[in-house]
Amino acid sequence: MLLDVQNLTTRFHTHDGEVFAVNDVSFHIEPGECLGIVGESGSGKTQIFMSIMGLLAKNGTAEGDVLFEGKQILGLSTAQLNTLRGVEFSMIFQDPMTSLNPYLRIAKQMTEVLVAHRGMGEKDAEKASIELLDLVGIPESKKRFRMYPHEFSGGMRQRVMIAMSLLCQPKLLIADEPTTALDVTVQAQIIELIARLGRELNMATVLITHDLGVIAGLSDRVLVMYGGRIVEEAAVRELFHDPQHPYTRGLLDSMPRLDDSSRASLYTIPGQPPNLQALPDGCSFAPRCTHTMEICRKQRPLLQKIAAGRTKACHLENVS
Ligand code: SF4
DSSP states (O other), X not given: OOEEXXXXXXXXXXXXXXXXXXXXXXXXXXXXXXXXXXXXXXXXXXXXXHHHTTOOOTTEEEEEEEEETTEEOTTOOHHHHHTTBTTTEEEXXXXXXGTSOTTSOHHHHXXXXXXXXXXXXXXXXXXXXXXXXXXXXXXXXXXXXXXXXXXXXXXXXXXXHHHHXXXXXXXXEEEESTXXXXXXXXXXXXXXXXXXXXXXXXXXXXXXXXXXXXXXXTOSEEEEEETTEEEEEEEHHXXXXXXXXXXXXXXXXXXXXXXXXXXXXXXXXXXXXXXTTSOOSSOTTGGGOTTOOHHHHHSOOOOEEEETTEEEOOSOSOOX
16 A cells, blocks of 8 residues: 555634544555545645645644555654655646746756756756656657746646656655646646556556546546545446445536537536535535435434445435
């Protein structure tokens, strides 16, 4: 097992009270596996990995166990984490400009990492960097290697960011909504690129997204998150063909389908995501669910195994 997360709980302390961003979340990632994490904004999906990477805002605290190759990494000091971040695991964010230095040429930003972390000489670092730019599909890589980040288009910048995240050959690459700012065609190319790199480099990948369509056919397994909790987990095929949680069903129904012309307009799940400062005692999805029963408002459904490799947190036995 590459990453083993047990009972991860993340809180933010604000003037208005505590925000319960991640609530007792447990999951694992195997080497080379592609895991999709899906949920609306505020579902906790990003904060899981900000907690793991030690990148929480100052008012955030995380508790639980996070084992990377069997070693506890939650609560490590910044200095200790700096030996792991970008080396053993890397994270790509929505806006590459937040991670790239606008004042430095790509060449400088890439070779610096290779010299510092992999002990390469300048010439070898240049060669390895250009090879990585080729690998992520940057045309005229030798020329573009000397350019500044603002000279690249949004899609190309995201490719540069992916190349940078691969410099130290991490075992785990986390991509957080890596395509939201890009147009649809470029989105598909970037997601496919990440999934392909994962396979070719035998690197585990996590695709975090609010859009189930983005990970269809690319991830091996999917976690669906709602209100800071995992509400369903399944192999991607099973999730798409037989969703077992009403929220997952709603997400699937919200996806545009080319093969169904009978649907004149897109379905949207009614209502709003829950207030993370005042989560209900029962099921967080109850106010929006079309199957709500009495028990749902009183008792929170626990995440339970329903078949091999499948779990769900719902009082309903079957979602048709
Ligand atoms: Fe809907 Fe009840 Fe299941 Fe919650 S527990 S998703 S309210 S059926």
